[in-house]
Amino acid sequence: xxxxxxxxxxxxxxxxxxxxxxxxxxxxxxxxxxxxxxxxxxxxxxxxxxxxxxxxxxxxxxxxxxxxxxxxxxxxxxxxxxxxxxxxxxxxxxxxxxxxxxxxxxxxxxxxxxxxxxxxxxxxxxxxxxxxxxxxxxxxxxxxxxxxxxxxxxxxxxxxxxxxxxxxxxxxxxxxxxxxxxxxxxxxxxxxxxxxxxxxxxxxxxxxxxxxxxxxxxxxxxxxxxxxxxxxxxxxxxxxxxxxxxxxxxxxxxxxxxxxxxxxxx
Amino acid sequence: xxxxxxxxxxxxxxxxxxxxxxxxxxxxxxxxxxxxxxxxxxxxxxxxxxxxxxxxxxxxxxxxxxxxxxxxxxxxxxxxxxxxxxxxxxxxxxxxxxxxxxxxxxxxxxxxxxxxxxxxxxxxxxxxxxxxxxxxxxxxxxxxxxxx
Numbered sequence: 001x002x003x004x005x006x007x008x009x010x011x012x013x014x015x016x017x018x019x020x021x022x023x024x025x026x027x028x029x030x031x032x033x034x035x036x037x038x039x040x041x042x043x044x045x046x047x048x049x050x051x052x053x054x055x056x057x058x059x060x061x062x063x064x065x066x067x068x069x070x071x072x073x074x075x076x077x078x079x080x081x082x083x084x085x086x087x088x089x090x091x092x093x094x095x096x097x098x099x100x101x102x103x104x105x106x107x108x109x110x111x112x113x114x115x116x117x118x119x120x121x122x123x124x125x126x127x128x129x130x131x132x133x134x135x136x137x138x139x140x141x142x143x144x145x146x147x148x149x150x151x152x153x154x155x156x157x158x159x160x161x162x163x164x165x166x167x168x169x170x171x172x173x174x175x176x177x178x179x180x181x182x183x184x185x186x187x188x189x190x191x192x193x194x195x196x197x198x199x200x201x202x203x204x205x206x207x208x209x210x211x212x213x214x215x216x217x218x219x220x221x222x223x224x225x226x227x228x229x230x231x232x233x234x235x236x237x238x239x240x241x242x243x244x245x246x247x248x249x250x251x252x253x254x255x256x257x258x259x260x261x262x263x264x265x266x
Numbered sequence: 267x268x269x270x271x272x273x274x275x276x277x278x279x280x281x282x283x284x285x286x287x288x289x290x291x292x293x294x295x296x297x298x299x300x301x302x303x304x305x306x307x308x309x310x311x312x313x314x315x316x317x318x319x320x321x322x323x324x325x326x327x328x329x330x331x332x333x334x335x336x337x338x339x340x341x342x343x344x345x346x347x348x349x350x351x352x353x354x355x356x357x358x359x360x361x362x363x364x365x366x367x368x369x370x371x372x373x374x375x376x377x378x379x380x381x382x383x384x385x386x387x388x389x390x391x392x393x394x395x396x397x398x399x400x401x402x403x404x405x406x407x408x409x410x411x412x413x414x
Contacts, residue, residue, distance in 0.1 A: 055300040056286065077298050103285040108299025130288060 043259025
């Protein structure tokens, strides 16, 4: 998880924010997925947020639900996802790699075993989308034991007690939610005010990255102007994958271009 | 279709636990933790998990859970309707079906209490179409056998 600290201190030196793309591992198949992630790294991604395909992705809107369905239809398992992560780690030794997934995948082979496998593959952080703060102890203890940063979500209506807990338990970065609801570019991010981000930062949590509904460079610019340490974009990227599923020659340059436009706004 | 097929909704009979929709409970899943599709003739049982209260009651030994297949539930639905004029919900028909099994096995007079958790008016058109399809299938089989 030290890779996040290294990234944020590099960005601080540059006076810039982070651009973090999200994709589902193995979408639409393991081979093309690796090329997709390489294109995002080549385009300028500062860190990666990666999903392990799950049958019931309840925090995701239709775009990322379909990414899960495509990857599962291609036979992608958690074990194959970790193999893919190892290849990505070999390609980019310093990039922070975060997992964003659902609790039953963590439970299935035993919580400690899951984090051990993740650490061995080169994962820096794990965000479990369906575990609320107050149920997170078992997961964050296993994460810390394996030097993996537990990531916490700060919703727009967060109260002070939860902020205090998140600041104390979270490592790596803090996932600042732009709005209520599921993932998707259909519902644009509501930009948190500079006051809200300032209030959050007073508790000194891991640096906040803004996510959900971020699909344009202007939104990245606004997020950083309002005090976020960067922005996470998922559905906009997955939509490009969906549009050019069978045209890697168009898809990969388009992803590189998208990533570099988003990075340029940091 | 029954607990010995892949088409069922009897999560408590799988002996497998995990988290679905925010609850740690008995669920139907693969070894990787992917949730499996459930199946049941009754919509209320067509879910790959059960409320965590049931898992607790089962694990603490305070309740025993058994599985009933579609045919048994359908037969019980019709029997209670014909014998008592009470149309049980398809969900409750599973309980009636198990009570009938218990009654058949009883050697001394017993009182059995069944909780009819819902009424079957809502299920009439569904039951009608299932029974009509079964009757047609049987008629076709009889015709084929007759031709041989």
